Amino acid sequence: MKLHDFDPAPNAQRVRVFMAEKGLEIPIVEVKVRDGVMFEEPYRSMNPFAVVPFLELDDGTCIGESVSICRYLEDLHPTPSLMGRDPKERALIDMWNRRIELDGYLPTMHALRNADPAFQGRVVPGTRNDLVQFPEIVERGKDMLLILLERLEAQLADNRFIAGEAFSIADITGYFLIRLGVRLDFPIPDDRPNVARWYEDVAARPSTRA
Numbered sequence: 001m002k003l004h005d006f007d008p009a010p011n012a013q014r015v016r017v018f019m020a021e022k023g024l025e026i027p028i029v030e031v032k033v034r035d036g037v038m039f040e041e042p043y044r045s046m047n048p049f050a051v052v053p054f055l056e057l058d059d060g061t062c063i064g065e066s067v068s069i070c071r072y073l074e075d076l077h078p079t080p081s082l083m084g085r086d087p088k089e090r091a092l093i094d095m096w097n098r099r100i101e102l103d104g105y106l107p108t109m110h111a112l113r114n115a116d117p118a119f120q121g122r123v124v125p126g127t128r129n130d131l132v133q134f135p136e137i138v139e140r141g142k143d144m145l146l147i148l149l150e151r152l153e154a155q156l157a158d159n160r161f162i163a164g165e166a167f168s169i170a171d172i173t174g175y176f177l178i179r180l181g182v183r184l185d186f187p188i189p190d191d192r193p194n195v196a197r198w199y200e201d202v203a204a205r206p207s208t209r210a
């Protein structure tokens with residue numbers, strides 16, 4: 001098994017933190033995303049979405065999508081559990097992870113790609129074209145991040161981690177969401193002390209340096 005990865009890519013980092021939490025070591029193949037090698041063979045056939053990360057199995061099967069890769073690893077290595085030990089935990093962790101991805105991570109990722117000149121010509125991940133960067137997408141991304149942080153603040157007032165008392169994949173996604181916000185000069189607002197407390201807790205975990 002090999003993980004096709006690009007060291008600074010947040011989605012690849014999400015999988016590496018997940019692996020580190022489980023103590024898994026999988027050989028890494030560095031894909032030079034900024035050089036556009038994922039549009040060339042063999043990558044084009046391995047992952048038609050032209051993004052990282054993706055996991056190449058020994059039989060040649062390639063699994064893309066960071067959460068799908070984590071699901072596969074969780075099924076192979078259930079302990080420690082990061083996606084839930086029973087149907088209720090699994091559903092709650094999945095619910096929070098999806099809300100963070102849909103309401104925060106994706107809008108903030110699109111905000112960053114519409115704000116940073118380095119993403120000109122590559123506004124949509126896995127594409128190279130002349131789509132223009134829209135400032136409205138940046139502003140709407142920040143609006144959506146603030147709405148989600150208000151909801152996370154309430155959840156974290158009563159829970160140590162996002163989906164309850166146990167660290168889970170929802171915390172990994174949330175951690176990288178906050179880091180995307182920081183890259184947009186949009187740190188955790190002062191009136192979100194529980195989010196700030198949770199973020200410091202997660203950032204102190206050795207896995208975040210994976």
Ligand SMILES: N[C@@H](CCC(=O)N[C@@H](CS)C(=O)NCC(=O)O)C(=O)O
Nearest residue numbers: 009010011051052065066125126127
């Ligand atoms: N939904 C995918 C997103 C993957 C993605 O967008 N990866 C970025 C790196 S974080 C990428 O490869 N971008 C290629 C590019 O910039 O064109 C996942 O969760 O794995």
